[in-house]
Amino acid sequence: MAGDWVLGIESTAHTFSFGLVDGDGVPRPSESDTIRPDKGGIHPREAADHHVELSTDLFQRVLEKNDITPQDIGTIAYSQGPGMGACLRIGAAAARTISTQLDIPLIGVNHCVAHIEIGREQCGCDDPILLYVSGGNTQVIARLEGRYRVLGETLDIGIGNMLDKFARKHGIPFPGGPVIEQKALEWLATNPNPSLKGLELPYAVHGMDLTFSGLMSAANRLVAEGHPFEAVCWSLQEHAFAACIEVAERALAHTGKSEILLGGGVACNQRLRDMSTIMCAERDASSHCPPRMYCIDNGTMIARLGWLETRHGRQTTLVQSGVDQEMRTDSTPISWP
Numbered sequence: 001m002a003g004d005w006v007l008g009i010e011s012t013a014h015t016f017s018f019g020l021v022d023g024d025g026v027p028r029p030s031e032s033d034t035i036r037p038d039k040g041g042i043h044p045r046e047a048a049d050h051h052v053e054l055s056t057d058l059f060q061r062v063l064e065k066n067d068i069t070p071q072d073i074g075t076i077a078y079s080q081g082p083g084m085g086a087c088l089r090i091g092a093a094a095a096r097t098i099s100t101q102l103d104i105p106l107i108g109v110n111h112c113v114a115h116i117e118i119g120r121e122q123c124g125c126d127d128p129i130l131l132y133v134s135g136g137n138t139q140v141i142a143r144l145e146g147r148y149r150v151l152g153e154t155l156d157i158g159i160g161n162m163l164d165k166f167a168r169k170h171g172i173p174f175p176g177g178p179v180i181e182q183k184a185l186e187w188l189a190t191n192p193n194p195s196l197k198g199l200e201l202p203y204a205v206h207g208m209d210l211t212f213s214g215l216m217s218a219a220n221r222l223v224a225e226g227h228p229f230e231a232v233c234w235s236l237q238e239h240a241f242a243a244c245i246e247v248a249e250r251a252l253a254h255t256g257k258s259e260i261l262l263g264g265g266v267a268c269n270q271r272l273r274d275m276s277t278i279m280c281a282e283r284d285a286s287s288h289c290p291p292r293m294y295c296i297d298n299g300t301m302i303a304r305l306g307w308l309e310t311r312h313g314r315q316t317t318l319v320q321s322g323v324d325q326e327m328r329t330d331s332t333p334i335s336w337p
């Protein structure tokens with residue numbers, strides 16, 4: 001007889017990851033690997049090849065680390081979208097194979113909703129506004145009438161993608177976000193009062209929406225004009241993060257909610273976390289952020305959402321198990337409290 005663990009497989013983009021929750025939905029750290037091209041951005045087919053190569057190894061590692069066997073798994077969850085088609089298909093194929101071999105149910109889940117649910121579970125917040133800041137996505141999301149609704153989002157590229165592209169132009173390989181954070185800190189260390197020395201950049205809030213490509217071009221221009229790279233990194237972060245926090249604050253005001261939850265890889269950034277904490281303190285709200293291993297893409301969040309979905313009666317048949325590159329956050333009905 002199959003056990004009651006849920007295995008989650010994440011493969012939307014650069015990261016291939018296997019994670020678990022136990023029968024009570026309690027998360028266990030994922031086993032993951034991220035493709036890091038020497039030059040250029042993430043090529044979907046190269047990332048897919050990377051995922052195929054690691055599939056067996058990651059599956060074995062996550063079982064070994066948790067001291068379980070395949071027979072302990074009762075459900076297979078996988079990211080059904082949104083993401084890069086070639087990458088999504090590898091995760092879905094791995095999930096279908098394991099499901100068929102072990103004769104256990106399959107559940108395809110929404111990657112964006114998984115970021116929210118692992119955050120709620122980790123931080124114990126109830127009904128937050130999610131500021132979802134990742135490589136490919138930047139959205140401000142709230143639960144309203146049985147769906148997670150997108151109240152505002154980027155109109156061009158994701159904030160992480162903007163940081164990565166800016167970094168790449170200046171010789172820093174993927175992922176560029178953490179290096180920009182480091183450079184900004186170096187600037188702060190040598191310039192204790194940087195607000196007096198901030199460089200001017202466009203501020204890209206459009207109502208509840210955001211744009212980042214103009215900001216990136218302007219930052220590139222500042223570097224070309226000879227401004228210190230560290231100073232540009234600092235100013236770029238300040239402008240991009242302030243724009244996100246402004247939209248998140250307006251979402252709090254419009255919905256009357258009182259919690260912010262950060263998610264996605266850019267939520268690893270301490271300055272963004274601090275800005276959110278300051279904004280929330282100013283309006284009697286609370287700011288929450290899961291541990292960094294659950295901010296970046298991970299299989300555990302997929303397992304957690306699979307656990308929630310199957311406990312509320314949903315399952316994916318083989319016929320329904322195709323991937324959806326364009327899956328929207330608000331296309332998934334939310335039936336759990």
Ligand code: AMP
Nearest residue numbers: 134135160175177178264265266269297
């Ligand atoms: P995700 O797409 O959610 O897996 O997140 C990956 C993105 O997070 C990449 O664009 C990274 O550059 C970005 N990222 C990771 N760590 C940081 C950090 N400390 N500061 C800013 N961006 C980061």
Ligand code: MG
Nearest residue numbers: 134264296297
């Ligand atoms: Mg993500």
